[in-house]
Amino acid sequence: MATIAGLTMAVNVKEMLQSVTGLRQQAQCNNQLLASRVSLHKNSLETRRQPVCSRRHSVVMNVTTTHSSSPAVTQTLSEQSNQSRNPDLATVLVSEKLGDGGLDILRKVSNVDCIYNLTNEELCAKISDYDALIVRSATKVTRKVFEASKGKLKVVGRAGVGIDNVDLEAATELGCLVVNAPTANTVAAAEHGIALLTAMARNVAPSDSSMKSGKWERNKYVGVSLVDKTLAVMGFGKVGSEVARKAKGLGMHVISHDPYASADRARAIGVELVSFDDALARADFISLHMPLTPTTKKVFNDDTFRKCKKGVRLVNVARGAVIDEEALLRALDSGIVAQAALDVFAVEPPKGGDSSFALVQHKNVIATPHLGASTVEAQEGVALEIAEAVAGALAGDLAATAVNAPMVPAEVIAELTPYVVLAEKLGRLTVQLVSGSAGVKQVKVVYKSSRDDGDLDTRLLRARISKGLIEPVSDAIINLVNADYVAKQRGLKISEEREPADGESGVPLESVSVTIQDVESKFASARGDHSRSITLEGKVKDGVPHLSKVGNFSVDVSLDGNVILYRQVDQPGMIGKVGSILGEDNVNISFMSVGRTLRGQAAIVAIGTDEDVSDATIQKLKELPAIEELVFLRL
Ligand SMILES: NC(=O)c1ccc[n+]([C@@H]2O[C@H](COP(=O)([O-])OP(=O)(O)OC[C@H]3O[C@@H](n4cnc5c(N)ncnc54)[C@H](O)[C@@H]3O)[C@@H](O)[C@H]2O)c1
Numbered sequence: 001m002a003t004i005a006g007l008t009m010a011v012n013v014k015e016m017l018q019s020v021t022g023l024r025q026q027a028q029c030n031n032q033l034l035a036s037r038v039s040l041h042k043n044s045l046e047t048r049r050q051p052v053c054s055r056r057h058s059v060v061m062n063v064t065t066t067h068s069s070s071p072a073v074t075q076t077l078s079e080q081s082n083q084s085r086n087p088d089l090a091t092v093l094v095s096e097k098l099g100d101g102g103l104d105i106l107r108k109v110s111n112v113d114c115i116y117n118l119t120n121e122e123l124c125a126k127i128s129d130y131d132a133l134i135v136r137s138a139t140k141v142t143r144k145v146f147e148a149s150k151g152k153l154k155v156v157g158r159a160g161v162g163i164d165n166v167d168l169e170a171a172t173e174l175g176c177l178v179v180n181a182p183t184a185n186t187v188a189a190a191e192h193g194i195a196l197l198t199a200m201a202r203n204v205a206p207s208d209s210s211m212k213s214g215k216w217e218r219n220k221y222v223g224v225s226l227v228d229k230t231l232a233v234m235g236f237g238k239v240g241s242e243v244a245r246k247a248k249g250l251g252m253h254v255i256s257h258d259p260y261a262s263a264d265r266a267r268a269i270g271v272e273l274v275s276f277d278d279a280l281a282r283a284d285f286i287s288l289h290m291p292l293t294p295t296t297k298k299v300f301n302d303d304t305f306r307k308c309k310k311g312v313r314l315v316n317v318a319r320g321a322v323i324d325e326e327a328l329l330r331a332l333d334s335g336i337v338a339q340a341a342l343d344v345f346a347v348e349p350p351k352g353g354d355s356s357f358a359l360v361q362h363k364n365v366i367a368t369p370h371l372g373a374s375t376v377e378a379q380e381g382v383a384l385e386i387a388e389a390v391a392g393a394l395a396g397d398l399a400a401t402a403v404n405a406p407m408v409p410a411e412v413i414a415e416l417t418p419y420v421v422l423a424e425k426l427g428r429l430t431v432q433l434v435s436g437s438a439g440v441k442q443v444k445v446v447y448k449s450s451r452d453d454g455d456l457d458t459r460l461l462r463a464r465i466s467k468g469l470i471e472p473v474s475d476a477i478i479n480l481v482n483a484d485y486v487a488k489q490r491g492l493k494i495s496e497e498r499e500p501a502d503g504e505s506g507v508p509l510e511s512v513s514v515t516i517q518d519v520e521s522k523f524a525s526a527r528g529d530h531s532r533s534i535t536l537e538g539k540v541k542d543g544v545p546h547l548s549k550v551g552n553f554s555v556d557v558s559l560d561g562n563v564i565l566y567r568q569v570d571q572p573g574m575i576g577k578v579g580s581i582l583g584e585d586n587v588n589i590s591f592m593s594v595g596r597t598l599r600g601q602a603a604i605v606a607i608g609t610d611e612d613v614s615d616a617t618i619q620k621l622k623e624l625p626a627i628e629e630l631v632f633l634r635l
């Protein structure tokens with residue numbers, strides 16, 4: 001569904017941008033004035049720049065700032081700003097503190113109102129006055145906000161990395177572009193991680209408060225040393241790798257778990273990539289730097305803490321909800337976790353009665369109120385990064401940091417729709433077959449088509465394959481605009497090849513195959529032509545994506561649910577046994593296909609299931625004597 005919604009919105013975003021041609025031309029004129037300030041990043045997927053307008057307009061320096069603790073004050077200032085607005089310019093609402101450099105950029109192309117601490121109701125009441133909204137992490141840009149804008153809001157700029165406070169699905173559905181500022185606060189977040197690590201180890205916060213209450217407790221606050229201790233960095237992205245580098249400087253032994261990180265990049269700074277369980281078992285200190293995604297939500301829970309060394313110390317500057325906070329409270333009480341240093345919470349700000357609040361109050365916890373990105377330097381950098389992206393978007397450009405906004409001609413989208421669905425599903429399935437900690441770096445895509453090169457636009461397909469490969473292990477949102485950018489940033493190289501097909505050129509593609517190279521597979525039969533590669537091939541049949549090959553085995557299973565793949569010794573009676581085990585778990589089989597090499601030899605069976613299949617049922621299937629290997633893949 002997400003794919004189809006994304007495609008539908010590709011058209012809507014285009015229409016939306018066309019409908020504001022006047023605004024765009026105006027902004028483009030002003031953009032000329034900004035040419036030296038606003039460097040708009042373009043990637044190969046961007047398609048357009050409108051003709052430059054010859055008229056020049058006066059620049060309006062119109063900024064109003066207010067804190068909305070008093071509604072009356074907000075209203076008065078808002079009315080004043082309305083009176084002095086230049087009606088020819090776009091309107092931008094800045095709802096959280098933004099650095100002056102960014103405001104200067106925005107002021108030159110738009111009417112800017114800075115109104116802080118708005119409640120969600122107040123934001124909804126005002127939003128239909130604005131073409132753009134700039135937020136940090138405190139403003140919740142919910143579906144209600146997008147709906148209340150009644151189509152006026154064209155761009156949301158998140159002045160920071162995490163976009164978990166913006167309802168991206170609603171933004172896309174309602175034709176609003178969302179951009180973020182992914183790089184400018186990396187160093188600040190890493191520095192804060194190190195500050196928490198050292199402050200926690202040496203009891204800086206509690207001993208300071210003890211002294212302020214007149215005490216001198218030298219024996220109570222004996223700390224632990226960092227040198228020669230093992231730090232596990234969970235998430236080796238921008239912030240995690242910077243924390244690792246700094247911790248090495250403190251003499252720590254650094255290991256990291258990140259299912260997507262490049263081993264070469266880790267090795268270059270002397271970091272060993274390890275499995276999740278290995279990281280837990282070996283760490284004296286754990287520092288969290290993964291995004292909040294459905295997979296990472298509460299990934300630190302009772303089970304996880306049980307696998308840690310007793311007395312481990314935990315730092316979190318990522319997102320509060322990656323920890324089950326109730327479980328952390330239990331682990332702190334039992335001594336499994338000796339200390340925790342937390343910058344982020346499941347509920348921000350924590351309120352009396354919730355687990356976040358109980359953690360802040362715990363004697364072995366030190367806490368800061370989401371300060372990771374809060375340095376003067378980072379906030380100036382973030383402000384410039386987001387202002388450039390928003391100014392560019394208002395001018396009709398697509399910034400490299402756009403997180404939703406495919407721009408492809410409607411007729412290409414219509415023709416390729418079932419193939420892009422197939423492409424994303426192939427990416428999503430193939431990456432789930434990877435095992436080990438080597439990381440995905442090289443992917444080869446082969447399009448079998450009877451079309452001439454110029455008649456097959458593979459950008460959408462490639463973008464959707466990237467989306468399928470990257471999204472399950474990241475909080476990155478991949479679309480046509482940012483797919484190449486994100487893949488490159490992650491060191492992922494996607495090579496594309498064409499294989500001629502005999503069919504009619506009316507059909508864009510006969511098949512697509514995705515090969516992840518130089519990785520181990522958790523399903524040996526999916527190995528392609530090389531032992532360290534994984535290949536899946538798919539086709540579109542009657543408008544529906546099908547899996548057509550697993551490694552060198554032919555199968556035929558419709559990709560409209562989840563998939564069980566297994567290799568069995570070819571023998572009668574197996575289908576009945578597998579069917580009844582699934583039936584006992586109320587799992588409906590939507591499709592089944594058997595692909596074998598020779599009679600009586602190994603066969604690959606692909607089963608489509610409507611429902612999720614429980615771990616217990618998967619285990620029962622694996623225990624059938626004729627089954628040699630089995631995987632369950634979610635779509
Ligand atoms: N406290 C703050 O003020 C602050 C400031 C900046 C960033 N952040 C947060 O820090 C986190 C990291 O930011 P970043 O800029 O480094 O992002 P990033 O995308 O560069 O890095 C995230 C890394 O996590 C990895 N990952 C994904 N799933 C994982 C899993 N299950 N286990 C381990 N690793 C996994 C990804 O492969 C990626 O390398 C984000 O949640 C971000 O919102 C917080």
Ligand SMILES: O=C(O)[C@H](O)COP(=O)(O)O
Nearest residue numbers: 136137138160161162373
């Ligand atoms: O994701 C981020 O960029 C950080 O959590 C910073 O959030 P902030 O902009 O609210 O400080």
